Amino acid sequence: MTRELHENVCKDDTFKRLHELYAAELHNYLYYKYGETCNPDDKTQDAFITLWENCKKVAFSKARAFLYKVANNNVLNDIKHHKVVLRYRSEKPADITREDPEFLMQKEEYFRKYQQVLAKLTEEQRVAFLLNKVEGKKHEEIAELLGVTRKVVEYRIYSAFGILKEELENFRIK
Known part of the structure; x- marks a missing residue:
């Protein structure tokens, strides 16, 4: 087993190194896949926050996959929410009446x-x-x-x- 597999993601220097390695790459992935409307800057930061919150559960070797999965899921959840909002807007509210x-x-x-x-x-x-x-x-x-x-x-x-x-x-x- 290499040292890299057992490296603790919760250490500040290790987390900084992960951020330097994958932040720009993850941002570009989200930007190319979903465009600017998905807000790739925020989704990238959210993914790293989630990694930090779960740092004890994620091995260093799995950190990249974890970040991509979390960021992708966040974008898909936002898209799903946006569809619900659009569907609600297209329906006529029941409390509006056209009565005199x-x-x-x-x-x-x-x-x-x-x-x-x-x-x-x-x-x-x-x-x-x-x-x-x-x-x-x-x-x-x-x-x-x-x-x-x-x-x-x-x-x-x-x-x-x-x-x-x-x-x-x-x-x-x-």
Whole structure:
């Protein structure tokens, strides 16, 4: 075994020698492979920082391969991140609406009236109606949950629907 294989990368003079040997070469490799947009200066420095942080685990003879692998992976991770950012930018954000402010105000007012009318319903009507229309449960399921017959559930839902229709203009529900 040669002295070079067992040389400690954590020693300052050894690390400086590695930097002198491979920094320019690694920079050029990244520049030629990925171009200036990958920021080869920073990726080279990041690779050497990672080598320093892992100096006890990396043998001197494996340091060059380690540096190239780390730098290449850093660039590929940045490219992957950039693709995610571009994909996110191309999608329309859900919180932007093209609706008229007046329509939004009317919608809020209608919802407030809807809440008031729901509050006027009896508890039995309100529970049956919301279980059916909001949670999407079938009449049979509601009957089992409430411990009543299916006909009672239907009556409660349809009577609640009638009250909502009377109190609110243009009330329609699917």
